[in-house]
Amino acid sequence: MLKFPKSATLIAAAIFLSGPVSAEKLGLGRSALPEEIAAWDREIRPDGTGLPVGSGDALVGEEIFADQCAACHGDFAEGIDNWPKLAGGADTLDHEDPLKTVGSYWPYLSTAYDYIKRSMPYGNAGTLSDDDVYSIVAYILYSNDLIEDDFVLSNETFLDVEMPNAAGFILDDRAQTEYVQWSGEPCMENCKSEVKVTMRALVLDVTPEEEKTEVAAVVEAEVVPEPVAAPVVEVAAFDVELAEAGVKVFKKCKSCHQIGDGAKNKSGPILNGIFENAAGAVDGFKYSKAMRKAADAGLVWDNVELAAFLAKPKTYMKGTKMSFAGLKKEKDQLAIVEFLKSLED
Amino acid sequence: MSDNEKGNSPSRRAFLRGAAAAGAGALTTSAATAQTADTLITKVQPWAQEFGDGVDAAPYGMPIEHEGDVIRRNVEWLTADTVSSINFTPIHALDGTITPQGCAFERHHSGAIDLKKEDYRLMVNGLVDTPLVFSYSDLERFPRENHVYFCECAANTGMEWAGAQLNGAQFTHGMIHNMEYTGVSLRTLLEEAGLDTAGDLKDKWVFVEGADASSNGRSIPMEKALDDVLVAFKANGEALRKEHGYPVRLVVPGWEGNMWVKWIRRIEVTDAPVESREETSKYTDVLDNGIARKWTWAMDAKSVVTSPSPQSPITHGSGPLVISGLAWTGRGTITRVDVSKDGGMTWETARLAKPGEKMALTRFYFDTEWDGSEMMLQSRAMDDTGYIQPTKTQLREVRGLNSIYHNNCIQTWLVRSNGEAENVEVS
Numbered sequence: 001m002l003k004f005p006k007s008a009t010l011i012a013a014a015i016f017l018s019g020p021v022s023a024e025k026l027g028l029g030r031s032a033l034p035e036e037i038a039a040w041d042r043e044i045r046p047d048g049t050g051l052p053v054g055s056g057d058a059l060v061g062e063e064i065f066a067d068q069c070a071a072c073h074g075d076f077a078e079g080i081d082n083w084p085k086l087a088g089g090a091d092t093l094d095h096e097d098p099l100k101t102v103g104s105y106w107p108y109l110s111t112a113y114d115y116i117k118r119s120m121p122y123g124n125a126g127t128l129s130d131d132d133v134y135s136i137v138a139y140i141l142y143s144n145d146l147i148e149d150d151f152v153l154s155n156e157t158f159l160d161v162e163m164p165n166a167a168g169f170i171l172d173d174r175a176q177t178e179y180v181q182w183s184g185e186p187c188m189e190n191c192k193s194e195v196k197v198t199m200r201a202l203v204l205d206v207t208p209e210e211e212k213t214e215v216a217a218v219v220e221a222e223v224v225p226e227p228v229a230a231p232v233v234e235v236a237a238f239d240v241e242l243a244e245a246g247v248k249v250f251k252k253c254k255s256c257h258q259i260g261d262g263a264k265n266k267s268g269p270i271l272n273g274i275f276e277n278a279a280g281a282v283d284g285f286k287y288s289k290a291m292r293k294a295a296d297a298g299l300v301w302d303n304v305e306l307a308a309f310l311a312k313p314k315t316y317m318k319g320t321k322m323s324f325a326g327l328k329k330e331k332d333q334l335a336i337v338e339f340l341k342s343l344e345d
Numbered sequence: 346m347s348d349n350e351k352g353n354s355p356s357r358r359a360f361l362r363g364a365a366a367a368g369a370g371a372l373t374t375s376a377a378t379a380q381t382a383d384t385l386i387t388k389v390q391p392w393a394q395e396f397g398d399g400v401d402a403a404p405y406g407m408p409i410e411h412e413g414d415v416i417r418r419n420v421e422w423l424t425a426d427t428v429s430s431i432n433f434t435p436i437h438a439l440d441g442t443i444t445p446q447g448c449a450f451e452r453h454h455s456g457a458i459d460l461k462k463e464d465y466r467l468m469v470n471g472l473v474d475t476p477l478v479f480s481y482s483d484l485e486r487f488p489r490e491n492h493v494y495f496c497e498c499a500a501n502t503g504m505e506w507a508g509a510q511l512n513g514a515q516f517t518h519g520m521i522h523n524m525e526y527t528g529v530s531l532r533t534l535l536e537e538a539g540l541d542t543a544g545d546l547k548d549k550w551v552f553v554e555g556a557d558a559s560s561n562g563r564s565i566p567m568e569k570a571l572d573d574v575l576v577a578f579k580a581n582g583e584a585l586r587k588e589h590g591y592p593v594r595l596v597v598p599g600w601e602g603n604m605w606v607k608w609i610r611r612i613e614v615t616d617a618p619v620e621s622r623e624e625t626s627k628y629t630d631v632l633d634n635g636i637a638r639k640w641t642w643a644m645d646a647k648s649v650v651t652s653p654s655p656q657s658p659i660t661h662g663s664g665p666l667v668i669s670g671l672a673w674t675g676r677g678t679i680t681r682v683d684v685s686k687d688g689g690m691t692w693e694t695a696r697l698a699k700p701g702e703k704m705a706l707t708r709f710y711f712d713t714e715w716d717g718s719e720m721m722l723q724s725r726a727m728d729d730t731g732y733i734q735p736t737k738t739q740l741r742e743v744r745g746l747n748s749i750y751h752n753n754c755i756q757t758w759l760v761r762s763n764g765e766a767e768n769v770e771v772s
Contacts, residue, residue, distance in 0.1 A: 118560045178735070186733045197759060208516075
């Protein structure tokens with residue numbers, strides 16, 4: 001039997017004594033069909049229950065990771081900005097600010113497969129094939145120095161991987177370590193001889209400013225861009241081949257940006273019709289202060305500005321919400337700009 | 346009073362938000378004598394002369410514009426993106442205990458999804474006699490219950506482990522809301538599917554997951570599942586808001602908010618916990634030695650003075666002062682709250698607005714006479730298990746600084762003689 005905190009056991013005793021668990025059924029709902037259960041009941045357990053037949057390795061995983069994961073998690077799973085770091089942190093758990101990654105902290109590998117399969121890539125969840133997930137998990141393990149690059153991760157080898165922090169957890173012990181000493185009659189008088197302020201929040205100054213909603217509305221009103229001439233897409237200036245190359249590059253963008261009919265704002269704004277239009281102007285998207293400021297100053301996404309932004313977003317615009325590291329190759333920058341040209345609003 | 350005069354000198358008062366509106370007349374300790382007649386009384390005002398709005402001016406009403414600053418707020422630097430983030434209930438500006446849905450904190454892992462009632466399905470499967478699928482209208486045909494419960498994120502006050510950091514009760518304690526839920530007990534739905542197949546229930550679990558892309562799965566021991574867990578579809582009398590899991594969410598009284606799965610789509614009876622991301626890599630509490638506690642589900646007794654506080658300074662000078670706050674415990678009911686004005690040297694017992702209710706917020710008041718001198722305001726909750734809310738020092742002795750979750754320490758507001766308050770830590 002599993003051990004529960006004492007209080008839970010007491011509650012449990014009361015419940016089970018209160019009567020057998022068999023009440024009159026109302027006959028509501030319908031039987032779940034096997035294919036329905038199969039579609040939703042996909043969680044993977046620590047003992048490997050639920051793992052699909054399949055395999056992958058870190059080399060394949062590296063490519064998929066670069067396409068699907070690196071925009072947030074970094075090329076080496078090191079994490080960009082506030083996005084989760086997936087690698088590193090070994091032996092830091094008892095240090096100040098421990099780095100809790102799949103390698104340093106996660107007790108079960110099943111959790112990584114389970115989560116990636118069901119909830120990743122971010123903004124495009126549940127689209128990875130079983131083998132892709134094995135490959136990505138293998139790459140994350142490799143990034144944590146937990147497997148060699150020739151290790152093939154599969155449903156058969158899955159439990160061979162040792163997770164360094166598997167034994168790093170204990171069950172809730174507050175009843176023994178805390179409740180006993182923090183109870184009884186509290187002190188009411190002369191509880192301390194003196195009291196001094198030892199730390200002040202104002203020193204750090206990290207509390208958000210209180211912006212009233214009216215203020216926000218005014219700012220938005222100011223953002224209304226000068227009427228821009230309707231984008232005239234000159235047929236001669238449009239390179240179909242280049243735009244097609246851009247379709248492939250766009251894979252790097254699509255976990256955050258949607259395009260086409262029915263597109264919605266996700267982590268990033270819809271990209272229909274942004275070319276040759278005012279920056280920061282997609283309806284309903286909450287832009288960074290930096291982007292709003294640039295829009296105020298009249299930024300228009302032409303060839304030059306877009307390419308510069310996409311090359312190094314954080315350098316081009318300090319404070320942008322776009323956590324993408326940037327397109328290193330000029331060829332890719334040009335291709336994506338050409339592709340964005342083709343997307344009409 | 347010299348303190349009074351000093352505390353309300355013009356330069357100091359200018360420092361206070363809203364202080365000017367309080368006017369000089371409010372500064373004395375007894376009823377003031379007006380020097381000139383108040384034109385708000387002597388002159389007919391427009392609102393006493395003309396029409397106001399007709400009915401239907403707002404078919405669904407919003408708070409009046411003068412309350413436009415009573416809103417949820419986000420701390421942008423905390424998270425990478427608002428779709429996986431949290432904001433904070435403006436507890437500094439609310440009173441009573443019920444949190445209006447429109448300003449109750451939000452926590453999403455993959456954004457608040459748009460799921461219609463007619464597209465809603467709830468599956469109960471696993472070790473049950475008959476795996477079932479319920480529609481929304483099926484749920485409405487089961488016997489219903491009403492309960493008021495608080496929902497607190499395990500990370501509430503989590504930014505304060507290493508020191509006083511955020512200057513406002515909204516930010517230090519606002520990952521909490523308290524609503525009256527209407528729904529069907531989870532026990533009823535499990536019994537409808539039948540638990541004979543599960544055999545001995547003592548070592549069984551339910552795994553619950555949401556319909557959003559994060560799917561936020563959590564394992565709940567069967568004892569709790571059969572005790573008081575609710576499958577809820579109404580809050581404060583109306584449909585759940587989109588951001589709180591419309592059309593159906595799980596309510597797990599007294600336990601950390603992450604288990605209150607929104608847009609709940611599946612409940613599976615299992616023979617072991619799943620050990621999902623949210624119950625291993627997150628919502629586990631690292632101690633000083635690097636070992637982490639897991640399954641720390643219950644939210645321990647906690648309280649905070651909501652006013653005065655940094656966002657809710659004293660603007661009326663010395664004299665009668667209402668010190669007000671909230672207390673709660675995930676392990677029963679609040680029995681008592683003590684208040685200290687001197688940083689914990691001496692304590693006095695506050696008045697509970699109503700007797701504590703099980704796993705719901707309790708409002709306390711401490712009606713006092715303020716002499717205008719500096720205060721180090723604290724509150725300390727006790728619950729019916731005999732537990733006393735600990736100081737931050739006590740918590741750190743056991744947990745260290747890296748737990749992130751379950752910080753239920755006693756909070757200190759330094760209230761200056763000008764009425765302004767600041768988040769501080771004291772010895």
